[in-house]
Amino acid sequence: MSDSYRVRVTKDHLVFSAAHFITFNGNICERLHGHNWRVAVEVSGNLDENSYVYDFIALRDGLQEIVNELDHRVLLPTLHPTISVEQNDNEVIARFEEKRWVFPTEDCLLLDIANTTAELLASWIASELVDRLHIRTETGIHTLQIEVEENFGQWAIYEKRLENSM
Numbered sequence: 001m002s003d004s005y006r007v008r009v010t011k012d013h014l015v016f017s018a019a020h021f022i023t024f025n026g027n028i029c030e031r032l033h034g035h036n037w038r039v040a041v042e043v044s045g046n047l048d049e050n051s052y053v054y055d056f057i058a059l060r061d062g063l064q065e066i067v068n069e070l071d072h073r074v075l076l077p078t079l080h081p082t083i084s085v086e087q088n089d090n091e092v093i094a095r096f097e098e099k100r101w102v103f104p105t106e107d108c109l110l111l112d113i114a115n116t117t118a119e120l121l122a123s124w125i126a127s128e129l130v131d132r133l134h135i136r137t138e139t140g141i142h143t144l145q146i147e148v149e150e151n152f153g154q155w156a157i158y159e160k161r162l163e164n165s166m
């Protein structure tokens, strides 16, 4: 038998308000709308010399930095098969079939994902957090999970299993 530990962080301020639209069922494209997305992080792994799986404060602050970058933005997918997104210094132009949206560049955040679903936002946030905190398996971490609540009680959960980079 082996012991297993996890830490979890969520806070009232780990929330971002942003606009998006997704496609679903092939070619149905939502109208632009917004959500107050709430996020949480959970990390599993071994205990370190502090008897921590991972420092709560580092997780909180790392996630807050990402949340702040998502907050008050229009979130646009750069890998969508049928939504094109072009950016110049002043404007971002998104197109889907005959629809066209133009936004100030500073109001947008372009994400390398295929659709701005809660699931893919969770996976994007997880990758950003792993990179920014330099989380690797050699630090004893096994998984990092990001939960995103798009609307009350509607959570998407992504678990990233960390590869040994050695």
Ligand SMILES: Nc1nc2c(c(=O)[nH]1)N=C([C@H](O)[C@H](O)COP(=O)(O)OP(=O)(O)OP(=O)(O)O)CN2
Residues within 6 Å of the ligand: 022, 030, 116, 117, 118, 119, 150, 151, 154, 156
């Ligand atoms: N598994 C998922 N299902 C759905 C997702 C998703 O990301 N993952 N996303 C959507 C849409 O974005 C939809 O806009 C969700 O909006 P929501 O406000 O929750 O849905 P309603 O428009 O029905 O909400 P109201 O309660 O009427 O405000 C759909 N599914």
